[in-house]
Amino acid sequence: MAVITVVCPTAALAAGTAAAADPFAGQSFWWVLVLVFAGGLGLNLTPCVYPLIPITISYFGGRSSSRGGLIADALAYWLGMAIMYAALGSLVALGGAFLGQALSHPAVILFLAAVLLFMAASMFGLWELRLPASLNRLASSNRTGVLGALIMGLTLGLLAAPCVGPFVVGLMAHVAKEASVGYGLLVFFVLAAGLGLPLAVLAAFSGSIQSLPGAGEWMIWVRKFFGLVLIIMAVNIAEPLLGAGLARWLMILVGLVGGIYLGFMEKSGKGAFVKFKHVAGIVILATAAAFWWFWAPGGGGQDKTAWVHFSPQVLEEAKASNKPVVVFFTADWCNPCKQLKSETLPRPEVQELLKHFVPVKADVTKAPGPEAQSFMRQYRVRGVPTMIFMDGRGQEITESRVVGFLPPNRFLPLIKMAVARTSTASGK
Structure with missing residues (x-):
């Protein structure tokens, strides 16, 4: 199974997305950890996590370990990801004030948009992207055992660590007020633990997922759906270069075309799944129409402040x-x-x-x-x-x-x- 190397686009505009200077002000220690863990779980809904799904299934699906051994390996995999995310997240937090400037340069935005389009093309089957050979050798040399799973988690944590970008920026002010490196490491570790939990569960049951009847048929459609999401994300990332009006109209157009294709023209699957595709296509079209109705840009105003x-x-x-x-x-x-x-x-x-x-x-x-x-x-x-x-x-x-x-x-x-x-x- 092909796997994909990814850089998460959301980090590119991370510094502009925080809603308040300290979103956790006044919260108790344990409630902050609960909210951070929930935020990590929420990151699994972002496109930058999708490529970790085939990586996880392909790595753990071929193991012959017992159920207990596979669960232990999955926990080690989870721990490895959490350690790497915590370390890199802390470095980003310490690095700091100019994260948005460094990652939102026009050249970087253009590169990230191109990477997303390249990955989207792979999702539609135009080509396959795989992990670098050196990482494949590292994984295969530690194919069994808890140590191998831990190393794989560390490796994937390194590849996908930018996914924590927006949350890292949101937590910066809070952690800075505490002035404690230990507290900062704990917060980022809990964030990464939330992000890695679904992947650890997926690792533990990857063998069962691969044995599902007809998995290949509906997973082809799912890959193409993720490809559509990646195209929309690429346009969204390129908005500073395209302008708000053009970017939003392009996203609407992509949604309409994608809804028609995925709902009524894509050929994979049969039986009840065909009906599901029709419903999904209608939902995508309705979402694009709603986006046009509520979010299509107007002319906008002009700031007349004498700065x-x-x-x-x-x-x-x-x-x-x-x-x-x-x-x-x-x-x-x-x-x-x-x-x-x-x-x-x-x-x-x-x-x-x-x-x-x-x-x-x-x-x-x-x-x-x-x-x-x-x-x-x-x-x-x-x-x-x-x-x-x-x-x-x-x-x-x-x-x-x-x-x-x-x-x-x-x-x-x-x-x-x-x-x-x-x-x-x-x-x-």
Whole structure:
């Protein structure tokens, strides 16, 4: 069975997807671990995990171990993945603030989109992608035993570790506040354990899966469905280069064509499975139509805020004049930044509230200067877009920090709170 090497696309825009500075603020230790584990389980719904399914089945399916031995091997496989994810996730967290800048460069976005299209073509049977020969030799040399399964888990953890990117970014602020390497390692280990659990279960029962009658027929259709998902993901990843309008129309078109093909033209399967394909095709078409109805882009607005270029002098002058400041970190390659500028900032009520602040913009499209880097380290700015509100004394209003794209209905309460705090601080 062919297996696929993959780089998860979601990491490319990881720094722009966090919804708040610390999504786990105020939660108990055990509840944080539960939420993180659930998040790891949720990662199994992302396309970057799909290629691990045939890898797992092909590796464990041919084993002749007893049921107890196979379960032990599956647990070792799970542990290996968790160890690798925890180690690499911690390194990413320590690496930090410029993850979005490094992974969202146009050349990287183009490369990731091309990789996804290449994999999608493989899913449709145009060619086969396999693990590098060196990794195949490593796997075959440790084909039996717990040690071999552990090494295989470590290997796949290395190949698929970028899948944790968005969650790593979301956890950065929380872990940074705890200031404990041990706590950070534990959080990332639990995240990886959640991600690896379904794959470990799949490993334990891979022999039974391979023996299902007619598995080859319906799995051909499933592979093509994953191929359709990968094409849509490629268009989504390329949105910063294509523009929001073109990207969304392309996703709608791909969904419509894919629904017709998978539901009514694809030839694999027979009997009841043919009826299932028809239903699935209708669902895909309905989803594409709903996406068109609710999400087809409009013209968008224009941010008319008179932003001032970032510099320490601007901040010092505002502080000396007891004027509140909003500092907006953005970049041309950042798609959530574009959404914030076109959908949220142009709103009249937002524009009116922004007049209470000295608007300062830090553009990190190429690279932040040393002064901006120092500010980002001091205020733990982990990516773009980030918007920091400061009162007239130069103190951040932490409750109002904006990280990632927020629609107007979620942005307005934060900026209203900032205005209220600045008015209180100035004695108005």
